[in-house]
Structure formats: structure tokens, C-alpha cells
Amino acid sequence: MTEHNALRRLIAPGQRAAATGLVLLMAASALTEGLGIMLLVPLLAALQPGATGPVGIWLGRLHVDPGLGETLALFVVLIALRSAINVARGSAALRFELGVVQALRRRAWNALLDADWRTLSAMRRSDSMSLLTTEIDRTGYGINQAIQGLAVAITLAGLGIAGLAVAPLVTLIGGVGGLCVLLAYRRMRRRAAALGERLGEAHAGLQGSLGDSLAAIRTVKSLGGEARAREGAFAGFAALFGARMAYQRDMGLGQAGLQIGGALVLAGLDWIAAARWHLGPAAILPVVALFARSLPLLGALQESWQNLAHARPAMIAVFALIDRAEAAHEPDARDADAPPLARELRLDRVGVQFAGSPVPALTDIDLIVPAGRMIALTGPSGAGKSTLADVFAGLLSPDCGSLTVDGVTIDPALRRAWRRRVAYVHQDAVLAADSLRENLAWGLPVDDLAIEAALRAAAAEFALDLPEGLATRLGDGGRVLSGGERQRLALARALLRDPALLILDEATSALDADSEARIVEAIAGLKGRMTIVVIGHRGALLALADQVVKLDRGAIVAIDRRTETG
Template identity: 55%
Template sequence: MTPAAANRPRLFEPARDGLTALGVGALMLLSAISEGIGAVLLVPLLGALGTPAGGRIERFFAALGVPIRLEVLLMLFVALVAARALVVQARTLAAFRFEARLVDGLRQRAWRALIGAEWRALLSMRRAGTVSLLGARLDQVGDHVNQLLQAASGAATLAGLGLAALAISPRLAGGLALSGAAVLLGYHAMRRRAGELGQRFGEAHAGVHGQLDESLGALRLIKGLGREDRAIDGLADQVGAMRRAQRRWLIDAGKGQFALQAGGAALLALLVWLALARWHLGMVQVLPMVAIAARALPLLGALQQNLLGAAHSRPALDAALDLIARAEAAREGGDDEAVAPVLNRTLRLESVSVRFAGASHPSLERVDLEIPARGIVAVIGPSGAGKSTLADLLGGLIEPDAGKVTVDGAALEGAVRRAWRQRVAYVQQEPVLFAASLRENLLWASPEASEERLHAALRDASAGFALDLPQGLDTPIGDGGRALSGGERQRLMLARALLRDPALLVLDEATSALDAASEAQVAQAIAALRGRMTVVVIGHRGALLALADQAIELDAGRIVPTKEA
């Protein structure tokens, strides 16, 4: 058993959810009792109190001091129906709160687990599948909980009706109970198949999200190549697979409902015939039993549908619990608080090697490197040389498999590595900006930053354009910063990074997609940082590399002998 499987969480935690579950259960029990009492009241309402069943019920009401008169019984019946309606409403609200608490708690736990996981583990997860799971698939977990709650409610109501039937005619009650049990046992294979269909639906749903995620990220390419039809067909194929899985599920569920209704009617007819023709029971017993059976049959059908629905949605719960278990197993170690090391002398890699799971060769192999404080260092090399892995190591996102990374002699491990990340700022090739205002995007780096600090960071990043906009820093920039040009987005990213007052600034291909004029503006901003912080520039070419005090070339995870810039 893997560590993730051994530590797999549970949806229901008795210590946390037990009291709420007891409340829901109590309301279900009250609802079931009211249903049973309502059925029993049918016997005295018929007025035939001389039969064995009627005599038992008559004695019960007499013991309670309730007079057996039509007016009294009708008033009791109306009061009971009203009370049951209130109980059912309270039960529905309590069940909703219980379901929402479980599902929202699971979603928050999954999100916390992902946020707290090691960067390597996050890199191995497919983004579209994870988004699908955290969104619509976790809503299916809510459906799973709802189906189970409805099944429990239906079972409790059936039990109440069964007790009422037992009070009226034990023989007929036994026949109805055996018939219901046989139905539930007969549908065991269908419930297992529902789980398989639920798994297929989940995979198809993730496929739709994956297709949308890829296509939305490639819209420029799709339109540029004139391949809109292919993108449309690709989504249609994925949606078609999802709908086929849904249709198969609906067909199976429909077959089950047909068999239950037709078979239930036949069994009821058989029991009525036996009661009248063979067992010679009176109408005072048979008619209430028919009413009970007529009420129980749709309840039994609903119970079966609830069990099928729970089996169909169970794979979503399993997927969510597995995701949480994997993420929590990959949780970053070291809970203790640590002080971030101060970079005054050198940032050093000592015989560092990194190999990602499933990779055919190491990303970095026995790398020795020394980066002086407050200088500008360029890291160059072809794609796949290990440049981004080196950036992740320097920034404290990952730990090496062998060797160590130190800041002025302090090893970047555990809590120290996490603390070091607070002293690092990172600007990547693809800008990460939120659909909010300029100010809100900047404040992600330093929520308490004053207006003066915001203005200073923008000036240092050659992003003074932001202050000249009609709405200033309150200007909305659209989804992903689409209201800005490419160069403006990168300079805004740089300003946000500078707000952290970092000891280390990492620029990972930050200007590779910019035109010469925009790149020159970013380079001017970086040149002004010389002596204030350590800057690592990762790229292939361009004005930023010309600023470097030292150039480091990587090839196939190894360092080509260093040369002075």
C-alpha cells in the first residue's frame, strides 16, 4: 500500500460531523414515524374496529386516551400531515447544510493540500483534470451525499410503513418486506455497473475540460492556422463521449425503473389475491395495506434510484479523496518557522542533481555553481538544458535529489527553503495577471504596500505608464492583462516582483516574446537594479544577457565551462 493510500482521508469524520449527522437522522426518524402513524390511522378511519388488527389499534388509541370518533381521527390526521410537512422541510434544510458542509470542507481540504504540496508533485498533475475535479466533479460528490441521504430517508420511511403494516396484518407485511428485499438484492449487479459508468463519465468530463483548456490557450494559433473546424470537432468528440456515458447510465436506470414498477405492480396484485382468496382477510386490513403498498412502491423505486445514483457518483468521491491523499503525501516538509537566510556573499550549488519522475535523463547532473551576491548572472542554453529547473532550485521551489543549495552557507532545506522563497521574486515568460485592477495585481506581492511604494516599484520597473492611465492604478486590465500590451504586462510583472524587495530576482525568458523596444525598456529597468539585489537572467539571447556580469551555459543538465560576459 502506498503512503497516499494508507493516509487516504474520509468524507465523513465522526468527531467533526457526528452531531450534525445525528440531527439529520433524528429528523428522518420523526418523518418515518409520522408516515407510519398516518398509515395506521387509516384503519380506525374505515370504522371497522372489530377485526383482530382493528382491535389492537383500538386498544392502542384507548390506552392513549384518544376517543375513536370520526371527527377526532380526522383532526389527528390533518395535524399529523401538517406536522410531517414541517418535519420534512426541516429535514430537507438540515440535509442540505450537512451536504454543503461535507462537500465544501472536502473542496477546501483538496485546495489546501494542493497549495501545500511540493512543486514537483504539482508539475506532475494535469491542470485541466485538477480543475475539473475541484469544480464540477466535486459537485458530483454533493450529489453522492444527497443520494445517500435520500436513500437513508427513504429507508427510514419504508421502515415506518413496515411497522404500520405489521400492526395491521403481519402476514401481508411479511410478504411485502420479502418482496422489497428481493428487489434490492436483484439490483446489486446494476449498482456495480452504475459505478463503472460513473468512472467513464468522470474520465469523459475531464476530457472535455482538457480539450477546452488546450484550445483556449491556443486560440491565436488555431485562428492563425485557420483550424477552427478542427478545434470545434475536437470538442464535439469529447462532449460526445461524455454524453454517451450519460445516455448509457440513463438507459440502465430507466430499465431498472421499468422492471421495478411493472414487477412491483404484479407482486402487489399477487399479494392482494392471496389476502382475499387464500388468507381470507377482510377489506379493513387489505385496503390499508394496499394504500401502504401504493406508498411504499414509489419509495422503493426512489430508494433503488438513490442507491444507483450514489454508486454512479462514487467515482467522483474516490477521485477527490485520492487527489487529497496524493497531495497531502507530497506536502512540503518542515512545519517549524524559520528565518530566511540573508544573501550577502554567495548563492551556491554543490554537486547538485535533479531527476523528475518518469524522465529518461536528469534535468541537472552534478552541477557546481557559485553566484555572487548583488550581481547579474545570465543562464543560457538550448531548450531542455535544465535552465528552468535551475531557476526552481535557486528560488527554493524544489530541493535537489543529490547535493545541496546554500545561501551564505545556510542549506535551503525544509522550513529554511520555504522561508527563502519570501526573499525571491520570479518573472516568467508568460505573464500571470488576474482579471482585476492594476492595484490589486500589484498588491498580491505586498498586501500592505503604501501608495508611495507602489509608485516607486512602477518607476523602478519602467512601468510609469500605469500612473498615466485615466483611472490610474484602479484601471481594470482584463483577463490575463489583455488590456495591456505584451511589454506593459512584463513591466507590470517586474514591478510586482520588486514590491517584495527581493534578495534574488529570477527572470525566466521574461523578454523572449517582446519586441526590441519593449525588451530595451525592461533591460533598462534591470540595469538600474545592479548592486541592489542578485539577478539571474534565463534566456537564449537579447539585451538582458548583455547586462550580465557572468554567463553560465547549460547543456543536457551540465554546465559548459563558465565564461565572463
């Protein structure tokens, strides 16, 4: 993907009017600057009568003979007008840049949220985080550099037109020289793109290393793994430092070469104009001013182009994420209504095969779960228990076979609607650094009475005695609570959804005996009120199950029916 194609994708249809307005402001700024350069001719003519150039001849043909005062006044007006235009241009450029970045970040986040679970589970969380933050920020910098480069290019074009009016031949020679310089720097721009890829990899690697270490900081401390964590992070710091320094070194060398070459061209053209073509001061001095202004602009154009090339890999990575997530978009189910699970949940010859895995995760699963009953899924690690639970929950579509609820197939169009009837309690309860009320409601329009009822049903009455009640802030990850307390809050949050199907994934495996007993007591009170699927190797929860389904290598190897299923 070229820089041009990347920028075209970045500008949404609704932002094209703002882009057009920004280009018009740039053109107006360039026009005022070019006119300011051209005014130097009549100004010098007023100071040195008879020393005119092509502009003076044109003014004579138009019977315009401005005096010194009028020329100076017009020059001041042009400068004031250009300053006002530049203020408006700067504000419009920033608004446009931030608008594009915000729209891109929203699009990327929406794409991830709307993608199916199979796609999301295959992504590394730190990579997605790096793309949503660092790489989109780098994309924003690329937009900034594109805007700066376009402004400089338009200004150079305006100066070129002014130069053609003052000294056509000198301007043409200088313009050709400038184009040659930009072409000569193509290799450096390609290297900038390669260094941009290296920087993106360094950012992603560092974010992954830090994320993994922070997520496991308790294990790191308890196992004395600080040295290993430090070594991994420091390697990431060094990679990031090296990538940035390599790019800065290239930038410095490029700018130095451009300035030296530009100075040589300017000196040569001035010498030719004075010594060979015998041009007077009224023609030479505006040309000197024009080239003195153009040289740093040419350097700025090359720098912006190089920075844009450096940011291009970030743009490509962001669009790759968006394209991948949008290709896995789940259909909107706001108007769909899933069956209530009044009779049974059925799996018919269900199979799941994950990309890159040589063996299927599930094979020919046939299972019926009567409504209101409780089943337990057991088996060794990797047997397919969690995958099967994901199919039950509507998170994962089977590659073959079907999931039906009360005889209705849960196809992709119904998956989201079905998930609204499901509550899923994972082994690691996820709690945010918000209040207890916000952690339990999780956006649902529920009142405090409903929350208190859910807490009692989940054997989590302790939460009502917290210092600030439902307004108590739980700290990062709910650190003010024990593991058992966090698990009971997760169960209360699930019950607030009034689910038809409750799934408990290893919900008591990491708890002490007392906490496990409280969870088991709460689940026992829910039997018959909803359908329950429990995942676990062992524990008291299995004794409550009406059926125990044993899996191994993705297949059902035994079913123990402990009660009559009807």
C-alpha cells in the same frame, strides 16, 4: 473504495453532529408516516364496527376506543407534524450537503496550494480544474442521493413496522420481496459505477480540449486551426452526451422493471389476503395503502443507490487528488526565517530526476553566486535552465546535493520562508482581470507610493498615465496592454516584494527591440541592489551578467566569469 467508505471519508468529525441530527429528523418523519398508516385501522373500524385487526385488538387491550372525530383529528395532527418535520429535514439535508461539498472543495484547494512544485508541475491543469469543479459537484450529488436514500430507507422501515402491526405475515412476505428486488439490481449498480467512470473521463477530456483551445485561441485563429479545435471539442461533446444517455437508459429500464414487478407483487398479495386468508377491509385496505406507498419508495431507494454508485468514481477521483497533494505537503514556514542572502548562494552537487524521465534533469551542479551579483543561465532547450532556476527559487528540492544561502541549507522546512525572499518573473506575465493596483500588490500590504516606486524602477511609468491610474482594470490576461508592458508590470510586481534574489526566465525573449531595451535598462539599474539570475539563450541581458553559466543535458559545461567575483 465502496460507497460506504467514500461517504465515511466525506463526513468530517465536525459534521457528525449535523449528520446525527439529520438522521433523527428522518426517523421522526418515518415514525409519523407509520403512525398515519396505523390510524387507518381505527378509522375503518369506526366506519365498519367489528372489522378490526391486530391494531384494533391492541387498542382494546389498552382500553382505548377512539371515535371517528378523535381519529380524524389525530390523523390531521400527524400529517401537520410530519409536514413540519419534513420542512426541517429538507433544510438540514441541504445545509449538510452544501457544508460537506464546501469543506471538500476547500480541502482540495488547500491541498493543491500547499503541495510542492514537483507534484503540481506533474499534474495537468485541466484535470485539476475538472476535479475541483465538475467532480466535486458530482460528489455533492452523490451526497444528496445518499441522504435521499437514507431518508427513504428509514421511511420504509417505519412503514414496515406499521405493516407488522396491521398484517404481519403479508408485510413479511412483501419485505422479503423488496429485499430480493434490491439484490437483483446489484449488477445494474455495478454498471452505474462503470458509467460514472466513463462520465468523469468525458468531463476531463472535454475540459482539457476546451482549455487547451481557449489558451491558444490566438494561435488557433492565426494558423487557421478552427476546424481542428472544433473537431476536438465536438468529440468531447459527443462523449459526454453518450455517457449521460447510456446512464439515463439504464435508469429508465431499471425503474420500469421495478414498477412492473412491484405491481405484480402487490396484486398477488392482495389477492392472497382476500381470497385465501379471508382478511376484511379494515385489515386489507391499510395494507394496500402501505404497499402503494412503499412501491414508489422502493423505486426511489433503488434510484438513489444507483445514482450514488454512479457518483462513486467522482468521489474516488477527488480523494485521489487530495491524497496525492496532501502527501506532497510542504511544511508550514510562517514562523521560520530564511537567511537574507548577504554573502552567497551555493549549490553543492545538486541533482534532479523527474519521475518517468529516463535521464536526470540536473547532474552534479556545483555553483556559487556571490550576493549582489548577476548570473545568466544559457544553453539549448531542455538543458535544465528552468529546473536550475526552480532549485534557486526554492520551488524544487534537489534529489541529491543541497542549496545553501549564507551557509544555511534550504531544507523542506525553510523552502517557503526562502521563497518569501525570492521574486520570479516568467516569460508569460500572468495578469488577472482586476485593477492595476490589485495585479501589482497581489495581496501584499503596500501603499500607492510603494507601487509607484516599483513601477519607475521597472521602467513601467506608462502605467501611471493610464486613464484611471492604479484603478484601471486590465482585462482578462491584461489584454489592454502590449507584451512589453505586461512584462514590465510583472517586473514591478516582483520588485514590490523587495527580493533578495530576482529570477528572470526568458523575460525578454518574446519582446520587440524597444520593449527589450526598456527591460534591460531597468535590470541594469537593479544590479548591486539584489542578486539576479537571468535565463536566456541570447539578448542584451546576457551582456549585463557577471557570470554566464552554460548548461547542456542537465550539466554545467562552461562558466564565463566576466568580472571579479571576490
